[in-house]
Amino acid sequence: MTTVALDTPKATSTPKALRKDLRYPSWFYLPAGTIYFILFLVPTVASLYFSLTRWTLFNSTFIGLENFQQFFREPFLFQSLINTVIFAVITSGAKVVLGLLLAVLLTSNIALRGFLRSVVFFPVLVSVIGVGITFTVLMHPTQGLINTSLEAIGIDGPGWLTDPRLALFSVALVDIWRGVGLATVIYMAGIVSIPQDYYEASRIDGARPIQQFFLITVPLVRPAMVTVIILSFIGGLRLFDLVWAMTRGGPGFASDVMASVIYKQYQAGFYGLSTAGNVVLFMLIACLAVPLAIFLNRREVNQ
């Protein structure tokens, strides 16, 4: 009621140029902005300070860069940093390539196309923890379905999750299985928007399918590819749930990534160190993903 009373005289007395502001009121930003500011920005800024402290949630002692030094000194903490980058590169690389191949397959005229599309995409929507548990069982070294199947054709399957050299890659494999459907639908949207004329014209000129793929599909699907690369790379850097469901970072620290280290340090009560981990992960994304995004988008403009 009061707002109405305040509004009316104002609206009649404002010059026309200002009326546009009234039509698209700036306070529309306020509800979203408040929630975002308090629950996202404040903690993010606070993390910059708390990462420099020894912290019990009730009081914090400033210790400078000690947490960060520890991060780069302790081999198992540093290993998680390397693992995170390896994981992100492998999973995003595989999703970029496999997603494109699947998208080409699923936009061509094949039997069961609709069903196949659904089947490839559905894992994206399934609980990550559920997927993780299922594959942990499937990847059991002696009783898992994968190794018993390999045994049936005479191959001695490895200890997917028990071999320290392999654990991270096995988790990456499952992440690819789970996430490639998303890359595929993004590519499919891109491929569908390529005019069919290009393919017809090139066919008349005698282009083979493989040439069409590399000379028409790949260049023209570029915007979709940029989206896939950036989404899956950032997703890979931030991944936590799958690692946690499958290996808890083990065996030892072999498959620890930044996000699982942050959780472990939090559980152990090293809040300052955990927050430092958060800041390191933030830096990692800022130093790798942001330049990557800028680079990929710039080349697009130049073309």
Next chain:
Amino acid sequence: MNLIKRYWLTALASIVALVVFVTPFIFIILMAVKDRQQAALRDMSWPINFQLVENFLAVVQARDYMLITAYINSTILTVGSVTILVIVASMVGFVLQRHPTKWTPVVEFFVMAGLMIPPAVVPTIWLLQGIGLFKTLHGMILIEVAYNMSFAVILYRQFVATIPREMDEAAIIDGAKPLDVFFRVVFPMMWPVTVTNIVVQSVGIFNDFVNPLYYLPGRGNETVQLTLYSFQSQFNTQYNLLFMDILLVTIPPLLVFLFFNRQIVAGLSAGAIKG
């Protein structure tokens, strides 16, 4: 010759894709209906005793009906946060697209930051404790709103661009107030993207594991995803029950997928063409 080779290649690729993507789900279903001894073998065999109902009841009753509590919590969390998200994000998307000012780049920067920056976990817990929202569903709902805001705003903003400005102007001339212009003219026209947002965000929030793990710990606060986590340690000798739980957790996304496949794909691949 070439044609036959290609035909076989696509057929082979289709079969491989089918096997790789379908087998794990068949495995989940088979495991969920087996009895305890047979499930312990963890193989692909056909169930000897069908225990669909028994396993279902056993999982539901486990730990004082924890799964029921979890379903209630997850439903409140999902419905609450998606409702708030749709309202506040659509308002931002509308003004952001319609009325660019010198502050627009700043807002855009924050939208991108929200997509990229990993949330600072422990400071958030510290803050939630400070305002009394730690371990509460209200707090959890607001967290989900804050974390998923950027994506929702982007979807809305893209869509508002397709609604002609003349619509707002006609409403203004007819004497509508700014709130009416938005809620009675523009918002109804955004219904397709609202459906997309609802579907995509609900699946994401329902499946969220990390954030409830940090911000909503404690007995009685479990969400559906966390039941899996606690059953994983409790049921490591009762695989049939563990997999029954996985099956039950997979059903809501499956239903959403069956009914809203098109909206999900549209929402998730938005930006694929524009970049």
